[in-house]
Amino acid sequence: MTDVIGSIDVGAVLRVLRRQADLSQRELADRSGVPKSTLARIEAGWGAEPRFGTVERLVRAAGGEVAIRRPGRAGRGITSGVADDGLRDDRPRDDGLRDDDLRDDAGRRYPPHLDARKVRKLSDWPGAWWAHWYTLPPERWPLRVPEVTYDLDRRRRDERRWRERIRQQVRLRRDPDGLPATSWRLLAELPDGAPVGELRAHQRSDDLLLGDDLGDRREIVLDGVLVAPDARLLGIGRRLVALLTDEMERAGIRTARAVAEFGEVRFLVACGFRPEASRPTALRLDRRVRPGRG
Template identity: 60%
Template sequence: MAAGRGVIDLGEALRELRRCADLSQRELAERSGVPKSTLARIEAGQDARPAFRTVERLICAAGGELVLALPGNSCHALTGDGRLTAAGEPPLTLDEEPTVEPPEELRDEAGRRYPAHLDVRRVRTLKDWPAAWWVHSYTLPERLWPVRVPELTYDLDRARRDERRRRNWTRARVRFRRASEGLPATSWRLLAEVPGAGPVGELRAHERSVDLLLGEEWGDQRELVLEGVIVAPGLRTLGIGRGLIELLSKEMAAAGLRAAHAIAEAGDVQFLLACGFELQASRPSALMLEV
């Protein structure tokens, strides 16, 4: 199978397809009707010329497609999510270091390769290890760890693997833009979107005049009031809210606005402080009118 200028590593492609389909070698063998020993040899690179029908059955059983192209015509490459994209399309990359390590490079203490569909990852902090239920703070010094923490880990629970993949998939594709169409000129709406999937975060703000606020002439000085930042449940702590604040700062600089104000409660205060906001001495009272 040609992929652009090179040749697809069939073993690597099958492992990636299994990972995306969350299938073990045994499960893919059962679905495809191909013996597990044959699949293992192909993935290990020990079967240089597998039968075309065998390859087709394995790829289709894992949810992929097999596309052939004549020399000189547009060919297609197998992507990590089981789709085929035209060669030459720029690949999507994660904005930060991926958590999943290449499975062929990771071995257990006996030298055996980890199952590709388990998304093996390195344990760099306690937060990376699902079994660290015994600690309430991820800043616990290593000398106080009551049990040995492994170098590698993975999630046995399918739901946890799917959730982690969904978060990584979203983080790799999220895009930010200002979407104030149809709103008054003084209203601001910033969106975090995943192409083809819709919005995953939103920021709203509005302008106010310092002249009207203070009753003095300040040269028509304007500033922003942040109304709120919302991120879809399950996608928090991925940097989406921070990305919206960063876009807000750029848009403010382009519009000549120098200040943005916000009122926050509980954990939202820490979020805004981490984004560069500062606590002010004046604190408005919280009032309510019931009718």
């Protein structure tokens, strides 16, 4: 089994598994019965290759599995107990860097289970110790703000990871059940069918209102956009409006209208609507006509 273990980076695998299980080195060492110093050496790649029994205890304590395969079979010797691709951490990162690329001033890796991230703006970290410096220019900061930070609060880490999973997994679709062809109900759902957002709209025509045939004067009226409180600020509302514009293109309708107040106005403007002089604010979105579409 030395060849199997040696064919992969055991230290990198353990860091990924610890991140998935949200375990520190000390916590994983306590669960597995392996000394923390031994775990640290394995993850750092120091010393001789670890014994198979040691690796197995660490992997199982982190929620993974150790698989033995015949030579020539595709795959690796260690897998996650959650998914086939458990050796990879597929969560998108804000800074585009892997955890192994992030080091502190002493050249040490940051604990992978803490989700270290680069500090781009102070406002990205409202609970950090530098929060009261938001309004100060950088030259007046009393201390140097670190380039990388992380959250020690496990509850916040779990919440952030849950929101990131929603961002990745949410799927949008039109639900035509029980609605006429001139009405739209667009849903944002998780893979298990749980709804996290909804948009409703209907079609109107000035020809019908005026009782005259003035050509195609159809418009869409936006009835409302709802997003679950825990899933807000993830771009789901914008994606629903973008799906509506795709539906407008398929239906050959160019204009959508909405009436909104306060924060709703800012949201619709960010989605491309233009405010008109009225209160409550009336807004209008004109879909761009693609070349060759008339």
